[in-house]
Amino acid sequence: MRLAPVLMLAALALAPSAVQAASPVEVTRFHTPATLAALGRGPITVVPAPGSDVSGIETRVFLEAVAAELNRGGIAVPGSGAPRTAEVRVTRSVATGERARSPVSVGVGGGFGSGNYRHGGLGGVGLGIGIGLGGGSKAMIDTELAVTLRDGSGASLWEGRADTRVKDKSRDAATQVVATRLARALFAGFPGRSGETIEVR
Numbered sequence: 001m002r003l004a005p006v007l008m009l010a011a012l013a014l015a016p017s018a019v020q021a022a023s024p025v026e027v028t029r030f031h032t033p034a035t036l037a038a039l040g041r042g043p044i045t046v047v048p049a050p051g052s053d054v055s056g057i058e059t060r061v062f063l064e065a066v067a068a069e070l071n072r073g074g075i076a077v078p079g080s081g082a083p084r085t086a087e088v089r090v091t092r093s094v095a096t097g098e099r100a101r102s103p104v105s106v107g108v109g110g111g112f113g114s115g116n117y118r119h120g121g122l123g124g125v126g127l128g129i130g131i132g133l134g135g136g137s138k139a140m141i142d143t144e145l146a147v148t149l150r151d152g153s154g155a156s157l158w159e160g161r162a163d164t165r166v167k168d169k170s171r172d173a174a175t176q177v178v179a180t181r182l183a184r185a186l187f188a189g190f191p192g193r194s195g196e197t198i199e200v201r
Contacts, residue, residue: 022164022166022172022181022201023164023165023166023172024164024199024200024201025162025163025164025181025182025185025186025199025200025201026162026163026164026197026198026199026200027160027161027162027185027186027188027192027197027198027199027200028160028161028195028196028197028198029158029159029160029186029191029192029193029194029196030158030159030160030194030195031157031158031159031191031192031194032194035156035157035158036157036158036191038151038157039149039151039157039158039191041074041075041076042076042077042082042084043076043077043078043079043082043084044070044076044077044078044079044082044084044085044086044149045078045079045080045081045082045083045084045085045086046063046066046067046070046078046085046086046088047063047085047086047087047088048063048087048088049087049088049089049148052088052089052090057175058090058092058175059090061175061176061179062088062090062145062175062179062182062183063088064179065179065180065182065183065184066086066088066145066147066183066186067086068180068183069183069184069186069187070086070187073187073190075187075190076149083151083152084149084150084151084152085149085150085154086147086148086149086150087147087148087149087150088145088146088147089144089145089146089147089148090143090144090145090146091142091143091144092141092142092143092144093141093142094139094140094141094142094168095139095140095141095142095165096138096139096140139167139168140165140166140167140168141165141166141167141168141173141178142163142164142165143163143164143165143166143178143182144161144162144163144182145161145162145163145179145182145183145186146159146160146161146162147159147160147161147186158191160186160187160192161186162182162183162185162186162200163182164178164181164182166178185200188200
């Protein structure tokens with residue numbers, strides 16, 4: 001009879017790893033055969049979307065994460081001055097409930113889906129505003145990364161967005177961690193199936 005408590009304690013000791021696992025990243029991509037053919041594999045400049053705080057540390061972290069994934073996946077070789085661009089949009093906000101969010105939000109500017117195949121607004125632009133995102137022990141942080149690959153004329157060739165929700169006090173809420181996770185999930189299996197939303201863990 002004394003073995004049962006021991007087994008229970010062992011199970012409890014293993015439980016935190018499952019409880020603390022990062023929440024999945026939801027990813028959606030949009031493209032057409034014609035735009036993918038035009039995309040090719042040449043050099044590309046990674047830029048913040050209009051309205052972003054280009055001097056913000058958080059902005060640079062997300063730009064670097066996107067550039068690293070473009071290069072790692074052989075999608076494009078990032079570099080300054082290339083006519084094609086990877087336009088990066090980021091929104092971070094405090095979620096105080098299952099759906100409701102607090103008014104504190106980081107991000108302004110245009111919505112996702114502004115290219116040849118508009119599909120609804122999915123968030124704002126920019127980071128680096130010096131405000132705290134913490135909202136109490138139960139607060140969650142929603143982070144959304146949206147990237148549009150454009151040709152030299154500015155036409156959209158591929159669009160994708162990745163978002164996740166994590167506890168505001170957890171390691172997964174750190175800018176570097178979430179930027180890497182979202183960028184990696186967004187370009188996993190590039191170009192992805194157009195219009196399909198998947199979960200990446």
